[in-house]
Amino acid sequence: MLGLDNDPLDREQAIETLWKYSLGGKKCIDAIMQFHGCLNLIVNLLKSESSSACEAAAGLIRSIASVNLYRESVAESGALEEITALLSRPSLATVVKEQCICALWNLTVDEEIREKVADFDILRLLISFLEDDDVNVKEAAGGVLANLALSRSTHKILVEVGVIPKLAKLLKADNTENKGSKVIRKEARNVLLELAKDEYYRILVIEEGVVPIPIIGADAYKSFRPDLYSWPSLPDGINIEQTAKAPSRFGASELLLGLNVDKNVDDVDEAKMKAIVGRTNQQFLARIGAIDFEKEIKSEGPGKSQQLTLLPCVDGVARLVLILGLADELAATRAAESIADASINEDMRVSFMEAGAVKPLVQLLANNNKETVKLPVIRALKNLSLSRTVCQRIEAEGAVWFLINLLKQPEISLNVTEHVLDIIAHILDPSKEMESKFYEGLVNGSKADSRKEVLDAAVFSRLVQIAKTASPNLLRNAISVIEFGIISNPNMDTIISKDITTVLDLALRQKVLEEPENEAEELEKHLLKLEEAGLTISAASRLLTKLLDSESFRQTIDTAVFIELVRKILRSSLPLHYKDWVAACLVKLTALSSPSQSLNNPINLEVTLYKTIPSLVEQMSFSSSPETKEAAVLELNKIVSEGVPESIQTLASQGGIEPLVKLLEERNERCVEASLSVLYNLSMDSENHTAIIRAGAVPVLRRIVMSQRPQWEKALRLLRNLPV
Template sequence: MALTIPTHFKLKHPHIKHRLSNTHLELITVRTTRTRRPTTRTPSSFSTYHHNHIFNPKSCSTRTVLTRVSGDGGGAFDATPQQSMPSEIEALKGSSPNFGDGYLALFVRMLGLDNDSLDREQAVVALWKYSLGGKQYIDAIMQFHGCINLIINLLKSESSSACEAAAGLLRTISSVNLYRDLVAESGAIEELTGLLNQSSLTSEVKEQSICTLWNLSVDEKHRVKIANTDLVPLLIKSLDDEDIKVKEAAGGVLANLALSRSNHNIMVEAGVIPKLAKLLKPDVEGSKVIRKEARNALLELAKDEYYRILVLEEGLVRVPKIGAAAYRSFRPVLHSWPSLPDGTEVERSSKGPSRFGASELLLGLNIDGKNIDIEEVKMNAIVGRTQQQFLARIGAIEIEDEKQSENESSTSQRFTLLPWVDGVARLVLILGLEDESAIARAAESIADASINEHMRVSFKEAGAIKYLVQLLDHRNDAVQLAVTRALERLSVSNYVCQKIEAEGVIYPLFNALKHSEINESLMEKNLDILARILDPSKEMKSKFYDGPVNGSKKVLDVISPNDTTGLAGNMDEITISKSTSRKDVLDSAVIARLVEILKTSSPNLQRKAASILEFVTIIEPCMDKIISVDIESALDAVFQKKFSNDMEYDIDGQQPEAHALEIEEAGLAISAASRLLTKLLDFEQFRQTINPTRFTKLLRRILMSNIPLQNKDWVAACLVKLSSLSVPNLDFENPINMEVTLYETIPRLIEQIKTCVSPEAQEAAVVELNRIISEGVVDSTRAVAAQGAIYPLVKLIEEGSTRAVDAGLAILYNLSMDSENHPAILAAGAVPALRRIVLSQRPHWIRALHLLRTLPT
């Protein structure tokens, strides 16, 4: 220690008063017997040592002296008194920095392990109160080397008062940047972890301990250390503490821990997101501090795409902060007749308008004396729109962040979290503003939030679709890309996709595709939306199933089945306008652009372009346009992928995962192109313009390639159709039919036997497989064995139906004719299964016996 107290110094009389002539410090001993004081909230309850000029019991409160430092990371506490400074401390400000060093040294010495526990407790309380004066008082304590270790040792004390004072003193010391590392390196984090693990801990001790961690977590290296201990579950548990100060401190530590991305996985696995999200729910009471810390922590976690989904699933939407000034351009739309947020108008009543305009005021919820049953999602949209428009009108949105926004150089990366009802309405409100940056950020947030059907329908009901479609023609490229991405994510919902088409999205999307300078990311999203709208399977379904029903035309999935009556709009008109708009925009330039994508783009874009062109083939008047743009060369380009044709493709130097993804994408593109070619072959004018022999050769090579099995179905169908057009021969002697059987049919049936859970489907597959083998297709038994069919067939003869067992035994018997298959049949456990069938004389036991005789048993 810098100053040493003589070992012979003792306090001999309980009423001796000691004064220092050169200081204002005075020590009064009032203790006559050693007794423990009851634990209380603040250090001022200890009256054993009174400093008449420093330790004033009425002026010390650990609850009110320290405040957050907003500029150094969100966790530190200012060591300077922020409220009313004790008059005694103010008087000592101008005195020598070394005032009372003799008695300060006494208190530090009393922390020693050789002293009585009550003396140590009283000393740490006195030092804690002394440290509350500010940084110069903390500096005076820290001049005694080794005092930190003595303070940390007191965290093990059985006295709650001593633990609280020790944690409180560490809290004030760690609030100074200079000493923060020293506190952490002395083992404070480990001791605080052990302390907080105690079940019978008072709120006061919890508060001081967690606040110390709050200060330490300001630094990156300490955050990592805290997260790698058992503290994260304890902090999460503290969020449910009855003491609001403990909850605030725990939230502050978690918010700081979330600043390090390396801690995110630990925090999420510990269950931090549901706990923090609960604090932001509108029906949960909480202080402003804990809400702020919870929001900061979740916003940091939401920077990761996966964790952002978890936050959204808790009912919170990430909304960009654009500044209060941006909302000044908001101009609410005035309606002469009420409408829902998505623009749907309520049908007018046959009665005259209300004398006092009540029908407009009440939003048309009661028409003709019948209450319209509006869905909950529509009611939430109305509530959200009303609340957000009211806040925008009075200028209350982000008003409390105005000063903070002015101090920051940019607000481009700032967000907040709102409950989904308010968040959805706020994002739609921003779409209607004039700030281009705000619009782009809101559209990006809509895309991020569209993770499930509930959120997509919520944005639709809130009126986002109309704004997004209108913004597709925006002059700002960033806005165009953001709104296209939002529409692409929303179009995943079939219900919302129909609303997107009804708003006239096809024309601007096709118009954007015509521009050759469009970037690939925007092109991909455009094609995604168009492929979902112009889905050929939907169109064929509508042709076959949309017919007259009771005198009215049925429209498939045009509106939600729960849509209410009383809303304007005629289904027949919607259907007619859809078909008309589709034909109008499908001009030669659009088709030529799609064919160009087939020729030059990536497999992912080729697949989507082929799907749209397949839809175009359904509209017969477009066939001349398709033929005129050289569709044959485009299909040829898709089918001539090297990795699709070359079964021995060298993958050295390429990651296996990347190669597998490449093969999968190529397979999808080839399957879509094969389906398009199959549909085009229905038209005589197309068949007269192509070279079927070339396509047959290309498709045969693809069929024997290593593309995924599920992508070979349309390749096989197209080959069969080409073969039937040239030489109508369906016998197995036809090489094409044989190849289809070996490389598509047999593998598909075996996969069905392996993976299908339906006994009926398994039975149908094994019966069909037995038929193929019994008809003597060349090398069919080898193909069956090569595809790994022996193990599932052995399992099937034990568990399958009578018909399935019969077919399975027949296949295994054929396979046993080749001795090369004997090891695999034996390894699959066929012998015990066959013996059980024979001994129990189950049906087909004779066939099982014949199979046993062929095996080397």
């Protein structure tokens, strides 16, 4: 009766009967599949205009696909293509959608079929069905996506079609918004957890407001001991001022304190409010023993089984901080790992700080000698320390002393050394120190004294040892901490005696500067190496510049060698913004070796050509400040007018003509006059004529002449120089 030559109504009745029969189990399905060609006839009915026929055909395919033996046959029969076409119809009955998607759900159990289903068009449809009004359709769509996510090869296309924001929204939604949708929430969690196994995709998941949390088992929370009575405090440990002499009966004063709203309520920022809410929720769950009942998700990663769940950020951050304070060492270690992974941006880092994560992390660092515990804790502190605000909190909790002591131990691994030095360099950053002095006033005495105490001779000796033998990142951070030591302790004898010149020489000799760009194996890698070299060279130049203030240091170095090194860097292809301290260092070295400071001095000339002029062109081109542009063009005019050799050629080669022409249209008369003077000097070389004309100078100059602006005579002279 399924034959193509039969009446459509008979075919519809037959497919409905077969569908109902297939619900009897595998034996019934085997009986249907004994008939050769029946699968093709069933798939053909997916093209029917009758909703009942389509529903029955899709339902029967769903039943057949539930049997392992027949899934491949279903996929080869063209069912995937027909189901996709059917789901693409603009108006399709909900029951048909459900059966079609459930058929895909069963088919995608097979790993090979997942590759065929992971098509952009099918995925786009599935994501749209996540917002369907029918719960069954949403659950089925989530189930298909969960199956697809089990294959790593499908992760890229899943992310590209936008599955992460949709599923994160479903996971964060209240139960009241998704009544009866526990299945879709579970499937959304499964998909996101599978994607979060990839480091990059995990960042995308966290950016959508959900955090991976380790499942440690309900028994681990038995060590949680909340205070039976305590005065209200913020999660980060800040106590609220207590005005009452004794606690009120039944806690009425605390309740009123919580309900009090005054004109200063806006002073409590959003991060603090979220931290309070999250802590309250998680501590309540821990107290009543209703925590960690989520289904465990086992990672397939090598080495160990990781059990994870996902929580919205407010609850997730609070849960991780709660786990940090438990007696279970393994649980605290896993929480530290999760904090390290989740600290992807400033908001997350501040959230962890406000939730009180810094103090228990520092305590774990201080009280545990196992590297398996220390490494995750150090990773967490390292990622948190990328925030200047959190850096200050880490230092306030006394972490620097423990980190320095750890750094002094020569037996620690290179990995731990690198992480520890990263944290110390973030906290003791000389550029941030000078900035804080400028904006926030001098560092208080006790803080400055504590820094001097930890940065002793043994520390500098260890830093020099690390810098001589380690990676570029360690070299750069070691130099940064040494520089901080100079700022906090002007007595340089300790540092000079530790062979600092060897470290500086090593930092300034970067092999990447000798590699021609056109011969680099990969341009991107070459540029990345240049950036890394620039950071190291900039730090070394800054340190050398400050060390040159010491008479005893000047007597220990060969100035000529360092001048040659720095000149070579200045002439190199190093990005311009890294040459600021290079130029300053070169000028200072030259001043110490030669009294002549005129522009025609070879060293000063190189600084002008390779640093000053390119920087001024950059300011004219990209600055949004009219004052900055004016200052740049006036300085350029001064350099060119003084007849600095090769300044015209350098200005043209650095792309200075176009921004100069644009400045002619400014209303600032000083800008226009200076631009005309520089362009006139450029026009004296016929090789620049084409570039000046191409930049659109001619019509602008003619407007200046015709409107009789104060500079019209200079504009006319420039026009006469050009071949127009």
